[in-house]
Amino acid sequence: MNERLENEKISKLLLSLAIPSILAQLATLIYNMVDRIYIGQLADGALAIAGIGLCTSIITIITAFTNLFGRGGAPLASIRMGEKRMDIAEKILGNCVFSLVISSLIIMAALLIFGEDILMLFGASENTLPYAMDYLSIYCLGTVFVQLSVGLNYFINAQGFAKYGMFTLLIGGVLNIILDPIFIFGLHMDVAGAAIATVISQFVSCVWVMKFLLGKKTTIQIKKEYFKFDLDIMKRVLGLGFSPFFMSATEGILQVSFNRQLLFFGGDLAVSSMTIMLSMNQILQLPMEGIAQGTQPIISYNYGAKQYDRVKKAISLAMKVSLIYSIVGVLLMEFVPQVFVQLFSNDPELIELASRMLRVYIFGFIIMGANSTYQQSYTSLGFGKISFFFAFYRKIILLIPLIYILPIFISDGVFAVMLAEPLSDLITTITNTFSFRRFMHKHLKTE
Numbered sequence: 001m002n003e004r005l006e007n008e009k010i011s012k013l014l015l016s017l018a019i020p021s022i023l024a025q026l027a028t029l030i031y032n033m034v035d036r037i038y039i040g041q042l043a044d045g046a047l048a049i050a051g052i053g054l055c056t057s058i059i060t061i062i063t064a065f066t067n068l069f070g071r072g073g074a075p076l077a078s079i080r081m082g083e084k085r086m087d088i089a090e091k092i093l094g095n096c097v098f099s100l101v102i103s104s105l106i107i108m109a110a111l112l113i114f115g116e117d118i119l120m121l122f123g124a125s126e127n128t129l130p131y132a133m134d135y136l137s138i139y140c141l142g143t144v145f146v147q148l149s150v151g152l153n154y155f156i157n158a159q160g161f162a163k164y165g166m167f168t169l170l171i172g173g174v175l176n177i178i179l180d181p182i183f184i185f186g187l188h189m190d191v192a193g194a195a196i197a198t199v200i201s202q203f204v205s206c207v208w209v210m211k212f213l214l215g216k217k218t219t220i221q222i223k224k225e226y227f228k229f230d231l232d233i234m235k236r237v238l239g240l241g242f243s244p245f246f247m248s249a250t251e252g253i254l255q256v257s258f259n260r261q262l263l264f265f266g267g268d269l270a271v272s273s274m275t276i277m278l279s280m281n282q283i284l285q286l287p288m289e290g291i292a293q294g295t296q297p298i299i300s301y302n303y304g305a306k307q308y309d310r311v312k313k314a315i316s317l318a319m320k321v322s323l324i325y326s327i328v329g330v331l332l333m334e335f336v337p338q339v340f341v342q343l344f345s346n347d348p349e350l351i352e353l354a355s356r357m358l359r360v361y362i363f364g365f366i367i368m369g370a371n372s373t374y375q376q377s378y379t380s381l382g383f384g385k386i387s388f389f390f391a392f393y394r395k396i397i398l399l400i401p402l403i404y405i406l407p408i409f410i411s412d413g414v415f416a417v418m419l420a421e422p423l424s425d426l427i428t429t430i431t432n433t434f435s436f437r438r439f440m441h442k443h444l445k446t447e
Contacts, residue, residue: 006301006302010313010317014295014298014314014317014318016162017157017160018290018291018294018295018318018321019294020162020163020294021162021165021166021291021294022291023290026287027166027170027173027174029283029287030173030177033282033343035176035180036049036052036053036275036276036279036344037343037344038180038181038194039184039190039191039194040344040345041346045345046268046272046345047131047268048131048191049275049344050128050131050271051124051128051129051130051132052131052132052135053259053271053272053275053278054122054123054124054128054259054271055119055132055135055139057122057256057259058111058119058122058252059139059252060251060252060255061248061252062107062146062147063146063150063248064244064252065104065107065245066146066147066151066154067151067241067244067247068237068238068244068245069100069103069151069241070151070152070154071154071240071241072096072237072238072239072242073092073095073096073237073240074155074157074158075158075240075379077089077092077158077159077220078158078159078296078300078304078380079301079303079304080304081220081301081304082300082302082303082304083304086220090220090221091230092233093213093220093221094222094227095226095237096151096155096237097222098228099229100144100147100148100152101147101148104146104147104148105143105144107143108140108141108143111136111140111143112137112140115136115137116129116133119133119136122256122260123271131191134190134195135191135192135194135195137195138196138199139199142198142199145202146206148206148210149168149202149206153165153168153169157293158296158297158300159218159219159220159297161212161217162294165293167208168209171204171208172202172204172205173201175201176197179196179197179200179201180194182197183197210222239384239385240379240384241384242384243375243379243385243388246391247375250396250400251395254395254399254400254403255278257404258403258417259271261403261404261407262414265407265414265416266353266413269349272350273353273354275344276341276344276354277354277362277418279344280358280361280362283340284326284329284330284365285372287325288325288326288368288369288372289372291322291372291373292322292372292373292375292376293376294318295314295318295373295376295377295380296376299377299381303382308444311381311444312440315373315377318376319373321369322369322370322372323370325369326365326366326368326372327366327369329365330362330363331366333358333359333362334359334362337355337356337358338351338355340358341354341355353414356415357414357418360415360418360422363422364421364422364424364429365422365425367426368429370429370433371390371428374432374433374435375387375390375391375432377436378390381443383439383443386439390428390432390435394424394428395424398423398427398428399421402419402420402423402424403417403420406419406420
């Protein structure tokens, strides 16, 4: 695989790595949406969807730790592989496995003890709390499976085994699609059934990942002698992984801000609509994430091998593909929002409100394909601090304050809250464009 990363034509290589990653992210998308689609068909579907949406905020923060250790460790391992230092790459992998297990146990304990209080803080009402607790109390028991399957899958993709990494997510997604109706409708377990289906699916995915990284096909292997905390390695992993961790964790905090403001201005129905907005976000974001993941081993390996022309070609091609996707996707949602909203509910009032919210919420994503490429490129090249800055800039400096400030000046509170998203997306992407041009000129000079 190393020979391909170093010599194969970039367009062919990116195609072979990105398509499995995109398919894997589409499986994740379906996997994430299936629970909401099935639950939306229940008699009290609107409230149940709102409850699941509240859990999504917490789950987003949980999965942030997979980014901290997975996306922090995998590019470093790729760079060391490019330098032919396989022993260091395996040390990085071992440290990340250890960290994922420990963080999972801490998170599970915290949710079992404080789950109800956290949900109330995140915007649950008396109507939605029972549904949220039914889901979260079961989901948290599978935290270690989620952390290991998602976090370690980055190390599979980083080695160039994109097809195997694709099956990690496909297995979980397909199994969840099969199990959801059995537990939700067949066994009449409703929201709790959806959580059980998710935990079983993640367990099977976890077994698949561990089997590969302990086997003979992998370039770098999980070895028990590296199951310890190496301060020097973990400083580098945390330094690089903090940006994607921050982006994911603040996404959860961001959802809390949206939910609390929408509950105030629009009630439970607006919170239900926000759950649908998050699914629309994922329809656009996850395939772009797949493109970025397919590009990461090419960028990291060739940067380690000092083949800067190949790095620049990979970044350029990834940006073009991501931009085309984000533009087409946003235009479809702008022209026919009700087509997307009706996937989740047949409630006329919910469809009308969510369609109106979607047109505002999604507009800024039209150029987010570029920003997605910038952020992944910074991380793939080992410049996590720059990636962190723009994540902080978009969410903490712009988006979260705008969620609270705009309703002061705009009478329609729900519209004002939604408007915060496109304003922050557009400003961030434009600013990052100028920064990335300077970054490329400085760090990827070639003769």
